[in-house]
Amino acid sequence: MAPPRHRDRGFSRRIQYGLFFGYVAATAGIVAAIALILIARFQPLAFEGIRGLALDATAPFTTATRPIVRGATSLGGDIADYFGAASENKALRARLAAAERQVIQARATAAENVRLQRLLRFSGEASQPVASARIVGSNVTGNRRFATLVAGSADGVRSGQPVRGPEGLVGRIAEVGRHAARIVLLTDGSSAVPLRVVRTGAPVLGQGRGDGAIDVRATIAGAPGLRRGDLLVTSGLGGVYPPGLPVAVVTGTSGELATALPLANPAKLDLAVVLTEVPPPPPPAPIDGPR
Template sequence: MAPPRHRGRGFSRRIQYGLFFGYVAAAMGVVAGVALVLIARFDPLAFEGIRGLALDATTPVTAVTRPIVRGGGSLAGEIGGYFNAVSENRTLHARLANAQRDLIQARVLAFENARLKRTLHLVGDQTVPIVAARIVGSDLSGTRRFATLAAGTADGVATGQPVRAADGLVGRIAEVGSHAARIILLTDGGSAVPLRVVRTGEAALGEGRGDGALEIHSTTVGGPGFQRGDLLVTSGVGGVYPPDIPVGVVTGTSGEIATARPLAEPAKLDFALVLPQVAAPPPVEAPAGRKH
């Protein structure tokens, strides 16, 4: 037998019960709502009591769910804070990198500024230099100590002229070409410079040892001697080096002999000044009739 074409909802008893209880619940809700409205309208005190009961009934549920809600909000805030911290951290790293680059550049500029100031002060204190040129090479073989200067006869450089840097005396011109010159350094084994001890005014002679240091000999018998830390300057004697150019600092003593470290280290030099040679005193003529 074929099933009926249209089956009503009442065919399922479960659906029927569900609809019935739904209608009953809806009717009870409407009745309860109307009753609450009437109570609130005609008996406010009773309505306040009902509200208190509702509040007491919902408080435990609120107490249980509140930490969960707050925890969720806190978790969301922490997640947001984490991503914000990552962004701020990247920004701070970028700023730090820029600050480090600026600091390095500032140090380079400060070093260059200090070097130029020393050079300007140097030129102001001395006679007008012949030329300022770059030191382009050095020769430190054996006991010989030479440096190459990028200036020659075309720039007014001549053999025997003293050479100094901002820190002190470098040496003198030993050989010269058209556009380059060779400097014999103070520490060369064949170099000798008349000196004066600033502390005592005592005359001394500095000779190169060929190992980067100077050997200082006192020329005054029974003088006060040397002390560690004594500053040595040129005395101007001999007609080669101008007076009062810083030369070195005493690092060790042994009787009337001392060891000194030159102030102008050739390995750290970039520029040097070639100075005019001090005019040598005229030779003393022999008496008439005396044969040489």
């Protein structure tokens, strides 16, 4: 026999029973809550006993879930430490770079103090700053390496003057305009700088390779060999660069030829200082022969 058409298809005794037991449970909960309130108000000792029973009943559950809670807390701390480590690592790298620059400058200064008496023979030894300006761009074409300085003849800059940054020598002025100048970098293929090895005091010559590095060759026979990590500074010879400026660090050797990387990276430089040229030493006085 077909069911009546007006019967609600979603209606069933199971739903009725579910609603009934739900109402019963809610009513029982309300009654239990009221009873607990009354007991707590008028029978505090009995209420303490009920709380003790509840504590005993929930203790196993609390013991079982405690490792999970601890693990979640530890995981949250680990995640926070992970994200905080990035900023701390960046700050530590900045401090390490600053410390390395100070150590390099200190090594160069200590070596120059030993040779101060010999350097005093050169007239115009103290190279005075001419201008301090920003480096705004660089040009890399083939083996040519140039940078643009926002200072020109109006600021006292002229061709041939050396340029240095916080880390060391950058290059020398090649062309000068009214308010800008072009720097030929140490790594340019046409650049050659007289240098000295701090460890041995031996004179060497640094020649730009045009690829971001310089070749280093000894200028006297029998000079001590170069080693990886040797610090190179300007020797003051040639009448251009003042002595004692940090220049490069040796990164590899091959026979009598070594490769070095400049300490001053033009791509990361913001400010640079133009220095006065160091005039060459006067020629020795002629020695009168016997008459």
